[in-house]
Amino acid sequence: MNLEGKRILIIITGGIAAYKMNTAVRGFIKEGAEVKVILTPAAKDFVTPLTLSVLSRNEVLWDLSSSSGTWNNHVELALWSDAILVAPCTANTLSKMVHGACDNLAMAVYMSAKCPVFIAPAMDLDMYRHPSTRQNIQRAQDFGHILIPAEEGELASGLHGEGRMAEPEHLIETVRQYFESKDFIKNMAGKKVLITAGPTYEAIDPVRFIGNHSSGKMGFALAEEAAKRGADVILISGPSHEKIKGNHIQLIRVTSAKEMFQEVFRYFSGIDMAIASAAVADYAPKEVAAEKIKKDGDSMTIELVKNPDILKTMGEQKKKQFLIGFALETQNEEAHAKEKLHRKNLDMIVLNSLRDSGAGFQTDTNRIRIFTESQEKEFPIKPKSAVAADILDFAVAQMAK
Ligand SMILES: Cc1cc2nc3c(=O)[nH]c(=O)nc-3n(C[C@H](O)[C@H](O)[C@H](O)COP(=O)(O)O)c2cc1C
Incomplete structure (x- = not known):
């Protein structure tokens, strides 16, 4: 178990690749990580909070405040995290991240975070190729975020090309390797x-x-x-x-x-x-x-x-x-x-x-x-x-x- 004790906050956004995230959450737990999941409101149409809360062993949140009027403390969630993984990352959320738009819980957590941020974009090939997406990916990397690039293959639209979210094992491996290299350099x-x-x-x-x-x-x-x-x-x-x-x-x-x-x-x-x-x-x-x-x-x-x-x-x-x-x-x-x-x-x-x-x-x-x-x-x-x-x-x- 290589991610033992690491606190991974997973932000799932409203892309079709969200269906792969049940497997990813399960994989992170198997590696020994503690996992919390936050959904964008759009993501709720693609995955169910119930399944994800069972798999992550934690409550799944999507609103800045709950229906009973209590605040889902985004600052605490951000500070809890050793790493944030945005997967799948839609064109919309990517754009919000690099422009500082903060209109949902996921964005408020992201903007309050001090930990490393991994992004795994997923979209149809023309969206992925679009100059605004290219520019936003570059800007996110300039912020120091770690890109897990989309892969080439068959897309949900039926088209073939670049834009498929990296597979769950690849997401887990990238985060694991990051911590491994950090732990290695703890030699100071x-x-x-x-x-x-x-x-x-x-x-x-x-x-x-x-x-x-x-x-x-x-x-x-x-x-x-x-x-x-x-x-x-x-x-x-x-x-x-x-x-x-x-x-x-x-x-x-x-x-x-x-x-x-x-x-x-x-x-x-x-x-x-x-x-x-x-x-x-x-x-x-x-x-x-x-x-x-x-x-x-x-x-x-x-x-x-x-x-x-x-x-x-x-x-x-x-x-x-x-x-x-x-x-x-x-x-x-x-x-x-x-x-x-x-x-x-x-x-x-x-x-x-x-x-x-x-x-x-x-x-x-x-x-x-x-x-x-x-x-x-x-x-x-x-x-x-x-x-x-x-x-x-x-x-x-x-x-x-
Ligand atoms: C069936 C369906 C599939 C979608 N797939 C994607 C996708 O793969 N990537 C993407 O960027 N947007 C996709 N969208 C559009 C997003 O859901 C839309 O931009 C939404 O506003 C994203 O909100 P969020 O970024 O807050 O989750 C899809 C929409 C629908 C209805």
Whole structure:
């Protein structure tokens, strides 16, 4: 039994392939999973709640509130789930998912969920081929959802082509493999990881500063991914609007490079891995004016002095720590990244280029290349959560060598 104890919430929508879901629910239970089923109102014409509740051993729900006027708590249902499987996923529900429409219990649960989401579309071949369906599938994948593609074969309409929902065994196998790989990468359990994130603000006077456009998204995604894999994470972040999701993350907020430096070296000697994803200001104003500087004359000069180099100091002090740096370059990217890898005594460097659209500071996606002394690997554009997983997969494999 490979899905022992895993909580799988299955959303069944109003497609003809819904008839296969009795078998799928039974299969998940046989694998040891706990299963709850939610139907869209349209799905009730295709399957019966009674059969599904017997097979899933749980009440089957479809409305946001029950006939007695009680709320079917969609938030609790979402947080209960280790994974959500939308199968079959109609063109209609797929469209709602990627556009944020929330007009039934299934959509409210989906939109409240933090767990991985699997979608198994099923529709007639022309619907499946339609540009809007193609686009919506792509968008769902960009959200990080896992597609279980429709298969080619005979369709309920009598036509032959792509659009048949994957068979129940395939649905179960995809979810099982996902958890197997996650459990495999729990090998960060017990590891202490320090991550820096966000920009730093270097004060000019009480109201002004020198900063940069870093959002902190990449560092926060790395912290969440490392924590999911069992690591204890210390996240030291400059000013960022990001909030922490998940346990085992100690968040320390700082403002300037000097504060970040102090916090980093409070913990550095006791950690196993450090990931420096913060965009730290290289220079800070020499003097910070005590009062707001008044407008005076056509120009003004601010003298800047070098900030302490946090990453370089980590490289100098490191003993057992596996050290990962980031390079955000606009030209000669590869050469600069490799040079930084050597100069700062890093074990691994992650390069993203500002020349790539969808990569860099304020985006939700990133396209990276990873370099070590002897290896390099290029990754396609992905959501930052998936990029974090790629970085940690690579790092864990390097550490094991
Ligand atoms: C007999 C029948 C079969 C259908 N099969 C599908 C299907 O396979 N895929 C699909 O996207 N829509 C299918 N539809 C259309 C959906 O039921 C319709 O778009 C509905 O609004 C979907 O609602 P839901 O996404 O909330 O479940 C079918 C409709 C009927 C009447």
